[in-house]
Amino acid sequence: MNTYVTGATIKELREKKKLTQAELAEIIGVSSKTVSKWETAKGLPDITLLQPLAQALGLSVIELMNGEHITNRNVSANLLRGKFYVCPLCGNIIHSTGHAVVSCCGITLPPLEAEEADGDHGICIERVEDEHFLTLRHPMTKDHFISFVAFVACDRVQLVKLYPEGGAETRMQLRGMGQLYWYCNRHGLFRRRP
Numbered sequence: 047m048n049t050y051v052t053g054a055t056i057k058e059l060r061e062k063k064k065l066t067q068a069e070l071a072e073i074i075g076v077s078s079k080t081v082s083k084w085e086t087a088k089g090l091p092d093i094t095l096l097q098p099l100a101q102a103l104g105l106s107v108i109e110l111m112n113g114e115h116i117t118n119r120n121v122s123a124n125l126l127r128g129k130f131y132v133c134p135l136c137g138n139i140i141h142s143t144g145h146a147v148v149s150c151c152g153i154t155l156p157p158l159e160a161e162e163a164d165g166d167h168g169i170c171i172e173r174v175e176d177e178h179f180l181t182l183r184h185p186m187t188k189d190h191f192i193s194f195v196a197f198v199a200c201d202r203v204q205l206v207k208l209y210p211e212g213g214a215e216t217r218m219q220l221r222g223m224g225q226l227y228w229y230c231n232r233h234g235l236f237r238r239r240p
């Protein structure tokens with residue numbers, strides 16, 4: 047999280063909740079002057095007040111920090127609609143099954159948009175016994191490499207981490223309907239339905 051709750055957010059949420067500054071102040075045990083100061087950017091609520099403030103405004107602390115009410119539309123999470131996030135600083139790979147606010151190394155990460163593979167990022171899939179052997183014709187140098195290959199089916203995610211100076215190849219069991227993804231540190235996320 048790289049922002050703290052702002053006065054504008056408190057004001058907006060308080061008005062939505064149809065509370066006066068005095069009413070909100072009373073619920074959380076501060077003076078109305080204090081609430082007024084927060085809303086006019088002359089002070090910030092102490093961290094110990096975030097929970098009671100969020101509760102009074104009818105949302106979670108995370109939502110309060112984000113300044114919006116997040117509706118969980120992901121009750122029956124579908125892995126096929128999941129998203130990948132990669133941190134450009136440390137290379138951390140995160141997969142979520144639905145909408146998420148993901149941050150790493152102090153950066154809020156956007157969900158990656160997968161593209162159909164171009165000529166420089168093609169993948170070759172060969173069946174070997176009950177597995178598939180995947181080979182990418184791509185450099186594996188320190189500056190330019192394939193960082194991972196993942197197969198996402200409706201009920202499971204397989205992810206293989208690849209490393210520079212290793213081979214751009216792996217074995218996987220591509221069972222069922224799913225989507226194959228691979229990520230180049232320079233050119234981004236690619237996909238293909240095997």
Ligand SMILES: [Fe+2]
Pocket residue numbers: 166167184190191230231232233
């Ligand atoms: Fe590349």
